[in-house]
Amino acid sequence: METTMSNQTPPTPAAPPAPTPIAPLAVREGFAADPTLGAGNFLDRAIEANPNRAVPYAFSHRLDHRGEVVLVGHSLLDLAALRDRYAAWHHAMGVRPGEPVGVVVAEGLEPLLHFFALTALGAVPALINDAMRPDVMVRYLDHVGVVGVVADDTTRLASAYRQDPRRRPRFLALTAEVQAFDAAAAPLPEQYPYRHAAEDVVALIHSSGTTGTPKSTILAHRQFWEGKQPRMTRFPAEPSDRLMSLMPHTHAGGLSYFLTATLLGLPTVVMGGWRRAVVEPVMEAFQPTMVASFPRTFVELATGELPVAGAARVHSWFNTGDSAHYGHVRRLVELGERPAGLIKPWLLPQEKADQPALPGSQFVDGLGSSEMGMALFGQVTSPETERADRCVGKPSEVVEHAAVLDEDGNELPDGTPGLLAVRAPSITPGYWNNERLTASFHLSGYWLTGDVAYRDAAGRFFHLDRTVDVIDTLDGPVYSLPLEEVLLADCAELVRDCSVVGVPHPAGGQRPIAVVQLQEGAGALDEEGLLKAANAELGRAGLAELAALRVARADGDFPLGPTGKVLKRELRTRHATLLTGSAS
Template sequence: MKLRSLQRYLASVPRMHFGRSHRGLRARLELLATRQLGAGDFLWHALERGQDHDAPLFHHLPPGGGPDDLVVYSLATLRDQTERYARWYHNAGVTHGDRVGVFTRNGMASFVHFLALNSLGAIPAVINPNMVPDTAAKYLSRLDAVGVVVDADKLGPLLNGMADARPFRFTASQEAMHAAPPAGPLPGVYPYRHGDRDPVLISHSSGTTGMPKAATFGHRQFFAGKRPRIMTLPSGPDDKMLLAFPASHSSGYSYMMMATLIGLPTLVMESQDGATVAEAMRWWKPSVVTGFPITFTEMLALGLEPSAASNVTTWISTADASHEAHVRELVRLGRHRENGSWRPGSHYLDGLGASEMGMALFLNIHGPKTNAYNRCVGYPEPIVEDAVVFDEDGRELGPNQVGYLAVHTPTVTLGYWGNHELTHKSIRNGYWLTGDIGYKDDKGRFYHYDRTTDVITTRRGPVYSLTLEEEIFKACRAVVDCAVVGVVDPVEPTSFAPIAALRLIDGSDLTAEELLTRINRALRAAGKHELAATVISKGDTKIPLGVTGKVLKREVRAQFAQLLLTDEDGGLDVARTRTEQSILRELSASVETPQEERATSAA
């Protein structure tokens, strides 16, 4: 709808009220029509159109806390805390364009830092609290940050990691800064007025391919895909959201931004593990639950009680596409409206995206009656101007041809901070390469087969690890998480063979041998490449996860690279196929024979 048409429509819309803390229809339409609204100034627009500045909005759940321990934030609280932090930063000399590290487990504090730094025109460089301090130090050094606010227990290790780098102008513990009284005046112009391309956030990637990359987000760019959600995110009088995304991640900021604008009461979690989220659902009774796929997987493995999800209408996930086995279970829970009445079953919004995309750019909406699976990620979001599949030489492929996914969209990052070469390599023919392998069908729907770095080159051709993982989850409900990777093939050392590292639900007595038999039976039935081996991952050999919860397949590959070349299992529960066992015996014999011959000759 054109702006002028929307403005005429606004004049005819009566003022509506969707509950004490929810924005009325008119206020949301006004926000939708505001050209200046962006990621750097949304709080001030929300305050301008807020119906009740003191109504509870965010409910922060401290670690180990319950419903009696919530710290409640209203719009007024956000404004006051933002101003207090901004005074502190201004007094410390922070100004327009400065990068400041924010490294705290406190989700609401992280959000307030984001607001305060943007109110000065500075750029928050937020770091997931799970990042190792030494890695965080190297990351901030690359950004040439002027200072950092960090949890007290990580301040020392972080500074030790900065020993060989230029020192910060200031360092502060989150606890000390939060307790400090307001310091000094605000700038003469406050809040800062952002231009369209002014950076408002530097958010790191998950680190699945090495050192986390520093994706830069702009005022208009980071908000572009969120504008339509002002009208589409559930926001009726009884709606409540549970935020299980890390609040320091760009996805966490995105949904906190939307909650602020539409007045959606939101429970902010500091922990994303399935057990903690499931417990919070029992008493918060959310209608909308957001999180990465691993959180939902863990909840289901623990046996999520239907009563905990009784009010859920919408599950929202992003990053890697979710697995069919988990989506089917979730959409059977909760409720949806049909012909004016509540019916059993909810909807799962499965979004494929990455930090660099600024949002999920492909969306598949699953429900009790849908059946678009087989790694289908649906259609591109409306904000995407074009989505294509390229071959290795940058030629566009036709329907049902597997290649490299690429998008042309205003939501894509402004680039990697300080790394123009990497930014340039991510662009092909004006499209941003998402780093994913997939294809488009005849109906224009896209399918996600793998990350480009995780495709396994076997003797029989390429094998896509995610398609094998899909069958593993369907074949064995006891599997909480799995990583299919390629390890050295003993028959042809320049090729690789797929193996699976599996994490099982606590208490499971399944063995690696039983799992290998069951999984390979399912893979044969599905026409997929079979596994050469399975490893049960636990304790010191648990599946390594990145700071945002993604499996670090490069580390799994390194850990088990020689698995098929030796029968030394290091105390792990490992199973190999009979073929692989036979090859191992032949390899052992070929090594032992020359030794025996030398011994006979010496005698």
């Protein structure tokens, strides 16, 4: 491995094996009990408390001249030095506490460095996935009211603002300009790093945009730390553990895992790309024991030939955002091995060493969102786990109460689908510059997650759909996720990925249709044959049948949003006349 003090100077060969950067248990227990720790100061607290602050723990990667993966390591002190340089640049540009700044840079460590720099100034980073469509991005930046924007490429933004100069923020700057800045040329503020109050806003995170223009979710200093305290002693952090983070780090999920890794001192490779072609070679070089991602990469890793070499040491897969599908999960848990310390954490160190590892891994499926502040429901699947379609488990301990409500806010009995609602200190303070939207998600003292679910008699919750994706048929609501579950698990030899949406039917109401991506070599059946096979499985499961099925032959036929979610809104629009035959 290689280390470097910045991402602008050539990396130098690493010294002989360094001590583990994992923070001692007493330090981690101190973090869990610290009432002033939060999302705005976790880097400084880690530097203060971890005696291994100079040991590289955060890794980026590059390819050498032979096309082989080179890992580049950064210690806590390295990140602080980069943060201070970036903060000096932002301060020189006039950025002051409370002001939002747009950050539109490629995924990886770079958005995290700007997050650290801006929060150290008391400013508010508006982290934006650079895959967002330019016109949508400008509308979003206008809504946020950013005072400036840092971007890898400002061409499209400058063109958009040139058409209406009144909307232009104070500065549009290239990432390269910040990276090349001489920090000695500008002083930092007298009070630095900024001291956050519990309610101070530390970041704005946009939604996926699957239902329209992205919402701007507020993360607050203490709120975003709430619920993560138990991770300080329970999250796997043995000296042998390594985390691969495939989350978008402009998203709350990526920020949450990096916060955890930083406080634990957990060696973590921060990925920019999420496609299998990029991920698998880095897995083989880094040999992670844990992989954290949205479902998008798990779909790719679970499809086709399994990544046996890269996942040889994986004991845990962590999923958040949308819950994953069993058809993909069951293949991933065949990989890797589970050490005794993971299965029996109460064992003494020597006892753990003496116990043989079990074959296979565990998949920790968390249902969460930026608004929830973290995954608030969790289901663990291992090779021995019985199938339980759409089960997202029980609420985490930070949840004060979780319920399924009707539209009037009354709690529904077990087994009845309704609006998933939670009360927890990790819930967002609301949406930036939109009190009306914030109020619409409050009902009877709960926060509505935007999901339809039901609870069983054992207290487990089952995720059925997003509220905007429910298919309104003449016979009642049909939920898309259980249908997708069957297509992916029971038609796995044919279907690689799929999305079920509702479209108008000539008789009235909507009917479900599926858009599917096929497995390699599954092209022998035509769409009618695939539809017949799919409906046979749905009938066996007692679910509604599909009215039609379309095969996505090209990437554009299966549109993804900036965070890799399928854009069901676009599929509904594209196939709106599929059953009626009327003109668009």
